[in-house]
Amino acid sequence: MPSTFRALLAEGARRAYNTALKDLPEDALPGGDVLVEVACSSLNYKDGLAVTGRGDIIRRFPMVCGIDLAGTVIDSRVPDFKPGDGVLAVGQGLGETEWGGYSQRARVAASALVPVPPGLSLQQAMAIGTAGFTAMLSLMALEHHGIRPGEREMLVTGAGGGVGSVAVALLAARGYTVAASTGRPELHDYLRGLGAVTIVDRATLAQKPPPLASERWAGGVDSVGGPTLASVLAATAAHGAVAACGLAGGVEVPTTVMPFILRNVALLGVNSVQAPKPLRLEAWSRLARELPRDKLERMTSVEPLSKIKELSDRILAGQIRGRVVVDVNA
Template sequence: MFKGILINNDEQGYHASMQEINDNTLPEGDVTVKVLYSTLNYKDGLAITGKAPVIRSFPMIPGIDLVGVVEHSDSNQFKAGDIVLQNGFGIGETHCGGLAQKARLKSDWLIPLPTAFTPKQSMIIGTAGYTAMLCVIALEKNGVTPDKGEILVTGANGGVGSFAISILAKLGYAVVASTGRMQEVNYLQSLGATEVIHRDTLSNPGKPMAKERWAGVVDSVGSHTLVNACASTQYGGTVAACGLAQGMDLPGSVAPFILRGITLAGIDSVMRPIADRKEAWKRLGEILEPSVFDSIAEEIKLDTVVATANQLLAGKVRGRIVVDVQAD
């Protein structure tokens, strides 16, 4: 038996709670891991509250991130005692995830913990920081360099937004942060934002084309915000889209694409090939300063995960939530 968050959908309805979980609940896999830390992401919040159909089978342990120590391995890629990291690949959705003290996983999904980070630091980064890095790499590969102009980061107080600001600023970009929480201006500026704008300037229906401003965009919001970001992106610029906090719709025009030649780069972190993951984590190790971890993260225990998930969806959480799954 081990402790974890378990989600069920049965005669009692949809419910999530911390429970003692039997090892038999764990799905098949060739590596068993003692989980040290997990995280609470927006997708985890949706899964725990049931506000979106994230979970595909029940019962399910949520948690799209984890880091831990290999207890048993039938794979020649890993051995007992190795510290491994996983982001995505369906854990917490179709395969029991990281918000528990034990996980059984497929070795093809795992990478060794990068030497630049402690286990806790890797989860402060988690899917959010790794996704932010993928977005920045997409901008770079499309020729968006610091001399081209400002980069817009939407959903700036969230995990992806916070890390995107920090990464871009460290690389020398001028970053404009968009947020609905203007009381967090000092926080965003401490991460490296040169300007902070209210999300209302982007979140309402706008014109098909607006004045050119952004050389590039990292968007975790979607819907009207993404459409307006595209409408105001410079000729030849790139918009990296990785989230849908405002919505999955895209109520816009093709005008920015065919008249300004902008690129809309979709960023998937869930099924990303291992080579891309290793590249992103290597870059994170080269770029991030240790000081960023303290300012971005808050640590909680398993017994507060469900309550914190509701706060997260209510927009009352900034930065990253790290879960110490072994703490009493």
């Protein structure tokens, strides 16, 4: 075990901090149940906000950034995990209140970890990461509400991004007819390859909609928020539901009560960060079983931690396609 490890450290105070790669001594790691040799992390929108300081994400300093990690247990104080086990964590305060995954080492509370499910490599687990986990939570929320595959299309917004790409692939694999909304014409073939049948120009959803529009969607997974979410709600058919998980296009939703009281449309909130352990275990087990590996591979690229600042700028600019695995050893 090296006596030092490399990590992306944020130092300073809320709204006034710098991030830089640092070599830290092993004993700098905070206390925790399980010592993990991290293999990889991933790039999420929230990581972009934290690394660039453009969002109020980090709650404690100094902080190791990175809301996801996957790696191998080196040492454990709890019987649930033993040296050699493959583990992953997404959210659970990593990179916000607890040192996160942009690091070659992490010491993590056992409650934050889940075993990497059989059939997934550490790299595949991070190709899924928070974004893919959130897409599965969205699918599970829709199913729980009774939305089943049928003739009407399910709309995924922000489809070229991480949550959106996994949502398209998962919904299609489950038998839903998927419409994908994107602002990038160059991604149309990519989205069709993931299983989208229809492509919707995101500009058509980005304007404030009328209170109700023609009933078009069975439901949706929305990673954009703002007027886009209002547009999806206004065109969702009676008894449909929309899982709202993102804000890439804004936080204020100019909607009315009409979709709710005249069409029984349901708005389902999704928060991946505090998902309780039984839900996390179920979601990861389903991701391992249901997400087609060829599609996961097609949507994933691997980048070195040394490029994290550039990658963070690119995800906030909406320039990342699909998912990025971050190799913490490169």
